[in-house]
Amino acid sequence: MIYLALLRNQWRSFIRSFQGKRLWLVGLGLVPVVLYLVLVLVVLGLFFDKIIRVPRGSMGAVSVLNSQLLTLFFGMLVLRFFFQRPPRMEIHAYLHLPIERRHLVRYFQGASLLSLHNLYPWFFIIPFWVRYVAGRLDLGSAMMWLSGMFLLVLLSHYLNTLLRILVDRYAKVFLMLAVSLIAFQLVDQALGARFVHHLSSSFFNPLALGNLRPLLALALITPAAFLFSSRALLDSLRSEHGMTSQRPQRALPSALTFSLSPIRNLVVLELMMMWRNKRTKQYVLISVGVSTAYTALLLSDYSAIFANVMAAAVGLFASGVFALNYGQLMFAWESRYFDGLLARDIQLQHAVLAKFMVLMGSCLALFIISLPLFFWLAPNLLMLHVAFLFYNAGVTSMLMLALSVFNRRRVNAAEGSFFNYQGFSIMHWLWIIPTILPPALLLYFMEANPDAALSLIASMGLICMLLAWPWSMLLARFLGRRKYLMAEGFRNYER
Amino acid sequence: MNVKVFHLVKRYGQHFALHVPELRIASGEALGLVGNNGAGKTTFLRLLLDLIRADDGQVLVDGQNVKKESGWKAHVGSYLDESFLLDFLTPAEFFSFAGSVYEMTASQIDAALNPYRTFLPEQALSSTQPFIRDLSMGNKKKVGLVAAMITEPRLLILDEPFANLDPGSQIRLKQLLRRLRQEHGTTMLISSHDLGHVTDFCERVTLLDDGQIVRDMTTSEATLHELRSYFAATG
Numbered sequence: 169m170i171y172l173a174l175l176r177n178q179w180r181s182f183i184r185s186f187q188g189k190r191l192w193l194v195g196l197g198l199v200p201v202v203l204y205l206v207l208v209l210v211v212l213g214l215f216f217d218k219i220i221r222v223p224r225g226s227m228g229a230v231s232v233l234n235s236q237l238l239t240l241f242f243g244m245l246v247l248r249f250f251f252q253r254p255p256r257m258e259i260h261a262y263l264h265l266p267i268e269r270r271h272l273v274r275y276f277q278g279a280s281l282l283s284l285h286n287l288y289p290w291f292f293i294i295p296f297w298v299r300y301v302a303g304r305l306d307l308g309s310a311m312m313w314l315s316g317m318f319l320l321v322l323l324s325h326y327l328n329t330l331l332r333i334l335v336d337r338y339a340k341v342f343l344m345l346a347v348s349l350i351a352f353q354l355v356d357q358a359l360g361a362r363f364v365h366h367l368s369s370s371f372f373n374p375l376a377l378g379n380l381r382p383l384l385a386l387a388l389i390t391p392a393a394f395l396f397s398s399r400a401l402l403d404s405l406r407s408e409h410g411m412t413s414q415r416p417q418r419a420l421p422s423a424l425t426f427s428l429s430p431i432r433n434l435v436v437l438e439l440m441m442m443w444r445n446k447r448t449k450q451y452v453l454i455s456v457g458v459s460t461a462y463t464a465l466l467l468s469d470y471s472a473i474f475a476n477v478m479a480a481a482v483g484l485f486a487s488g489v490f491a492l493n494y495g496q497l498m499f500a501w502e503s504r505y506f507d508g509l510l511a512r513d514i515q516l517q518h519a520v521l522a523k524f525m526v527l528m529g530s531c532l533a534l535f536i537i538s539l540p541l542f543f544w545l546a547p548n549l550l551m552l553h554v555a556f557l558f559y560n561a562g563v564t565s566m567l568m569l570a571l572s573v574f575n576r577r578r579v580n581a582a583e584g585s586f587f588n589y590q591g592f593s594i595m596h597w598l599w600i601i602p603t604i605l606p607p608a609l610l611l612y613f614m615e616a617n618p619d620a621a622l623s624l625i626a627s628m629g630l631i632c633m634l635l636a637w638p639w640s641m642l643l644a645r646f647l648g649r650r651k652y653l654m655a656e657g658f659r660n661y662e663r
Numbered sequence: 664m665n666v667k668v669f670h671l672v673k674r675y676g677q678h679f680a681l682h683v684p685e686l687r688i689a690s691g692e693a694l695g696l697v698g699n700n701g702a703g704k705t706t707f708l709r710l711l712l713d714l715i716r717a718d719d720g721q722v723l724v725d726g727q728n729v730k731k732e733s734g735w736k737a738h739v740g741s742y743l744d745e746s747f748l749l750d751f752l753t754p755a756e757f758f759s760f761a762g763s764v765y766e767m768t769a770s771q772i773d774a775a776l777n778p779y780r781t782f783l784p785e786q787a788l789s790s791t792q793p794f795i796r797d798l799s800m801g802n803k804k805k806v807g808l809v810a811a812m813i814t815e816p817r818l819l820i821l822d823e824p825f826a827n828l829d830p831g832s833q834i835r836l837k838q839l840l841r842r843l844r845q846e847h848g849t850t851m852l853i854s855s856h857d858l859g860h861v862t863d864f865c866e867r868v869t870l871l872d873d874g875q876i877v878r879d880m881t882t883s884e885a886t887l888h889e890l891r892s893y894f895a896a897t898g
Contacts, residue, residue: 426756426763433763437749444751444794508747511712512764513736582796652716659746 170267174275178258206291213295229300230313230376231369238368241320242349244289248328252285263405273401277394280329286321293317301376309378316375319386326393333400430515434522441501442526445581448494448501455490455530456537463538467545480608482549483556483625486538488564490530495568496599498523499647500579503658510651517644520569524636527565531557555622555629556607562629564603566639571599573647576657664725664738664817664850665690666711671720673706673874681706681874683720688850690817693840695865695882696854697890699897703874704854705743708822711852712741724818737765740816742807742824750796754787754806757795758813765814775813778842782835783809801827808836812843818850819843825857833857837864858894862887872897 212219217229259272293314302310335342356363375382426433442448463486466478484492494501502509509519535557542553607625614621632639666688673681681703688694696704709715711722713729721728724735741747749757762772776788784802786793795806804827811819819840825833837860843849855861861868862882870878870893878893880886 426759428763428766428768430764433760437760440756441749441751505746505749507709507714507743508749510714511736511739511741511743511747512761513733514764515733652714655714 170271171275174262174272175279178279205288209288209291210295213292213297214299216296216300229296230304231373233296233300234372234376235365235369237320237372238364239353241324244285244321244324245328245331248285248324249331252283252328254280254329254332259401259405269402269405273398273405277326277329277398277401281322281325283325286325289317289321305376306378309376312378312380312383313372313376316372316383316386319383319390323386323390323393326390326397330393330397330400333397333404430518431522431525434514434519435525438522438526441581442494445501447579447583448581451490451494455493455534459485459489459534460538460541464541464545467541467549479549479552479611480604483552483607484560484564484604486542486553487531487535487557488560490534491527491560491565491568492600492603494530495527495565496571497575497579498527498569498572499654500572500575500577500658501581503578504580506655506658510655515644516647516651517640520640520643520647521636523569523572524565524640527568528561528633531561531565551619551622555626558626558629558633559607560629562632563606566632566636567599567603570643573643573650573654576650576654578658578660664735666818666850666852667723668711669720669723671707671710671722672718673703673710673715674718679874681710683707683876686869686876686879688852690850691844691848692867693844693851693853693865695861695868696852696871697856697858697861697868698871699894701873702871704871705822706874707871708741708743708820708852708854711820712739712743735818738817739820740811740814740818741820742804742811743820743822745803745807747811748795748803748807750803751794753792753794754783754798755792757806758810761810762813767814772813775815776809778839779809779813782832782839801829801832804828805832812839815843815847816849817847818852820852822854823856824853825855825860833860840864858887858890862890 216233220229220232259276262272263269297310297314297317301313305313331342353364355361371382371385426436442452463482466482466485499506535553539553542550606628607621610621610624611618614624666686668683668686670685671681671683672679696707698704706715710717711724711729713722717730721730723729724739727735729735749760752760758772758776759769762769762775767775776783780788783805784798787798787802787806795803798806804824808821808824811821824836828836840851840853841864844851851865853861853865866882868878868880868882868886868890869876870880870890878889880889
């Protein structure tokens with residue numbers, strides 16, 4: 169009965185999470201993406217030997233995959249760690265009720281298996297198994313290999329739950345372990361030792377040959393992970409760990425203290441808000457980390473980029489990714505205390521200018537961070553990088569600020585940003601068009617004279633920066649008219 | 664600082680959330696606002712602070728229309744709810760920010776905090792401060808109330824200031840509010856469900872019901888009894 173009641177509540181929670189949302193809009197954006205990802209996995213499973221260029225042989229594809237399984241397992245664990253909600257978050261609402269905690273833990277451990285993370289690997293595993301394992305190995309070995317994959321997925325599921333709980337208690341130890349593991353993997357690759365590959369092969373190849381021992385090992389480790397994670401989950405329900413973070417706060421550096429300069433104060437406030445809230449902080453880290461990696465990826469084949477509209481995307485992305493992502497919700501980040509800011513003696517134009525300065529600063533910071541990549545990988549594109557610094561700091565920042573005034577959906581900056589689209593609407597995806605179109609058109613139509621095109625792009629940004637005072641005044645007036653609607657929306661949780 | 668309200672109307676659809684034909688609060692006066700849930704108290708306070716758009720009418724603070732001008736904000740302190748807190752700051756940082764908005768120097772803020780040190784939670788002013796978001800509900804409220812008071816406003820607007828506070832803190836808060844009035848002649852508008860505190864502190868009580876002022880009385884010994892009888896009959 170208890171389990172049935174819990175199941176009913178979870179179903180209601182799932183169904184009601186869609187209520188009030190424009191499902192067709194969500195579907196329009198999400199369905200093609202999901203279908204694409206599924207297709208990629210299925211195709212990869214079916215044509216693994218061709219895509220990975222495996223030499224022909226009876227065990228070729230299987231042994232290649234076996235040598236990568238350990239790396240894939242850790243990759244899956246990392247994905248789960250960042251994207252999968254641990255069951256603990258759902259248990260708390262039931263703790264005060266007369267339900268035995270071990271029943272709650274048992275239920276949520278079971279229910280948490282209904283996760284996308286346990287589903288998507290099978291879009292690859294099953295086609296791969298059908299194509300390369302089932303037909304080529306005897307049925308017993310093929311079934312054993314499949315069972316091994318099943319246990320591996322299950323193991324990563326419960327190991328993730330365990331890690332999520334342990335990381336709260338032993339954050340530093342966990343960080344050291346993670347760094348050591350990454351360092352080990354990098355050194356292993358750099359030295360060409362391929363220790364991880366050999367370890368993976370020596371464990372999973374015997375499984376494909378019908379050896380029972382690897383399967384038995386997995387069959388022992390997986391229930392152990394379940395038991396340990398259940399135990400840790402049960403303990404964590406009584407722990408106060410993670411409930412508060414009353415860590416002593418160090419005094420702020422003098423550059424980050426409030427003074428009598430209103431715009432400077434608002435810039436400091438924005439920076440503190442950005443760094444002390446989970447979602448905004450993740451935007452900063454993602455912008456620096458992922459954008460740098462992505463820029464490196466794009467630049468590694470730069471010959472195909474220039475004299476092409478893609479150049480506009482590279483320029484926009486390299487120094488403007490933070491303004492593009494974070495800037496869209498510039499006022500919504502403050503939705504939890506928007507009323508308090510409105511009630512205080514803060515001029516709206518000062519608020520606009522402070523936010524503009526933060527976005528301009530982010531463009532400069534990302535420009536500097538990605539500059540070595542341009543020097544190293546594509547020195548020919550240095551001028552493009554410089555031109556887009558001006559464009560992003562002036563035009564992109566201004567356009568994003570203008571867009572953010574239209575936002576009236578409450579955003580909780582304290583929540584994580586992974587798969588969190590709170591505050592975003594279809595308009596935010598479309599806004600990229602007026603941002604990228606002018607430089608893309610200039611680069612396209614002035615292909616014969618790229619220096620002139622880049623000069624024009626930089627000039628547009630410079631003009632916007634020089635005219636910051638008048639346009640911020642106009643935007644502040646508009647904000648003054650919109651503030652009631654924004655405040656009303658920000659007071660309400662997403663319906 | 665005086666407040667004048669004329670023909671103030673706020674509608675949600677066809678429903679009148681608030682309709683106040685006229686209300687005047689004299690400079691230095693303490694007005695208590697009482698009413699059941701949904702009576703329109705918070706709506707009224709938000710309209711006074713220009714946080715929601717009125718469908719009709721106007722609010723004048725010292726003759727300034729709150730919708731059209733912003734000079735009045737420099738003299739008004741307010742705390743309605745947690746949205747008035749910047750919860751990613753420590754209490755000291757928050758006081759520093761709140762003071763800086765009102766052009767107070769660091770030493771002025773420090774001096775202004777002195778009367779409130781016994782009211783604030785110990786941890787709020789210690790060298791190892793938590794963020795405001797890590798404080799209990801009552802302590803958060805204390806931080807918000809103090810931030811509204813340290814600027815020594817000429818008009819103070821508070822919504823449910825006594826709720827979530829322990830009895831000792833409620834008494835201390837009343838003392839602090841009295842001190843503020845005596846020293847700075849602050850006009851006060853206080854909304855509360857605690858009839859005892861309202862009648863004890865405010866010399867005038869206005870009763871809202873379904874968005875309309877149904878009583879506006881000078882506080883006397885009989886007021887508390889009258890209010891209790893009213894709510895007993897309507898509750």
